[in-house]
Amino acid sequence: MGTTIPPEVEPQATSVRGGRIRKLLTVASALGLVGLGLTVLPMAGITPLRLALSFAVGQPLCGLALALYVLAVLLELRRRKVL
Amino acid sequence: MSPNRFALDPTQDSILAWAGGGVIAAAVVATLLLLYLLIFRRRRLLEPGAKWLLFIALGLFPSFVLLGANSVILTRSKTVDACGSCHMMQPFVKDMRDPKSDNLAAIHYKNRYIPENQCYICHSAYGIFGDIQAKKKGVGHLIKYYSDNYAKPIRHEGPFPISQCLKCHAESQKFLAVEEHQGDDFWRDLSTGKTTCTDCHGRAHPDFAEKK
Numbered sequence: 076m077g078t079t080i081p082p083e084v085e086p087q088a089t090s091v092r093g094g095r096i097r098k099l100l101t102v103a104s105a106l107g108l109v110g111l112g113l114t115v116l117p118m119a120g121i122t123p124l125r126l127a128l129s130f131a132v133g134q135p136l137c138g139l140a141l142a143l144y145v146l147a148v149l150l151e152l153r154r155r156k157v158l
Numbered sequence: 159m160s161p162n163r164f165a166l167d168p169t170q171d172s173i174l175a176w177a178g179g180g181v182i183a184a185a186v187v188a189t190l191l192l193l194y195l196l197i198f199r200r201r202r203l204l205e206p207g208a209k210w211l212l213f214i215a216l217g218l219f220p221s222f223v224l225l226g227a228n229s230v231i232l233t234r235s236k237t238v239d240a241c242g243s244c245h246m247m248q249p250f251v252k253d254m255r256d257p258k259s260d261n262l263a264a265i266h267y268k269n270r271y272i273p274e275n276q277c278y279i280c281h282s283a284y285g286i287f288g289d290i291q292a293k294k295k296g297v298g299h300l301i302k303y304y305s306d307n308y309a310k311p312i313r314h315e316g317p318f319p320i321s322q323c324l325k326c327h328a329e330s331q332k333f334l335a336v337e338e339h340q341g342d343d344f345w346r347d348l349s350t351g352k353t354t355c356t357d358c359h360g361r362a363h364p365d366f367a368e369k370k
Contacts, residue, residue: 121237
């Protein structure tokens with residue numbers, strides 16, 4: 076016996092991990108959506124608030140969304156044991 | 159921004175208009191893709207097709223949007239309207255646009271000695287480093303504006319660099335022909351900051367006390 080994991084637990088663990096990766100992709104999509112909107116806000120007319128929202132919030136959110144997407148892809152590859 | 163049919167650089171205006179349209183179009187496509195994925199394929203985001211669409215919507219299109227939006231926004235932020243969008247700058251802009259004003263900025267504006275982007279031309283040096291420095295300062299001003307972390311009344315930071323005036327005037331024959339502008343003493347005093355343009359030619363903007 077010892078610390079051996081019962082075989083029936085493994086598929087469930089994999090499924091939970093897949094669910095988390097899906098959540099990560101959902102969060103990345105939502106952040107990307109908000110980030111894109113804020114980034115192009117000053118195109119409608121330049122005001123200090125729109126500039127601040129674009130540079131300080133929108134663009135970092137777009138970067139964060141891409142980073143989360145890359146992380147999710149890497150986790151997915153690891154889950155499939157490609158990496 | 160009203161279109162100027164006598165624009166100095168119609169090519170740049172046209173490129174900006176196209177770039178602006180392209181940025182908006184890319185942002186719209188990316189947004190529609192993301193909405194489609196979030197609404198219709200939320201449970202199937204791990205499928206290869208969905209992941210490729212996500213790559214397009216989160217990587218490919220946003221790269222274009224960020225690059226294009228920054229170029230367009232930074233170019234448009236050179237305009238007088240953009241400078242006047244901060245309320246503490248409005249008295250300066252108002253005075254500059256007043257045809258009755260005799261301040262240096264107003265004289266340059268009403269006579270179109272500087273045809274466009276008048277604030278930016280006088281408050282930034284020539285060339286790429288001038289642009290970068292001006293943008294860095296602009297972002298700094300934005301942070302100070304929203305954090306309310308600046309001394310009132312606002313003043314120009316340090317002495318106004320005389321090179322900003324001389325970049326246009328120094329080689330002008332009208333400038334060189336003036337007797338007071340000749341002689342080594344004049345140029346030495348100018349270069350050491352002992353003499354400035356406003357000593358003889360009046361102030362560039364009204365004093366803060368006059369602004370409402």
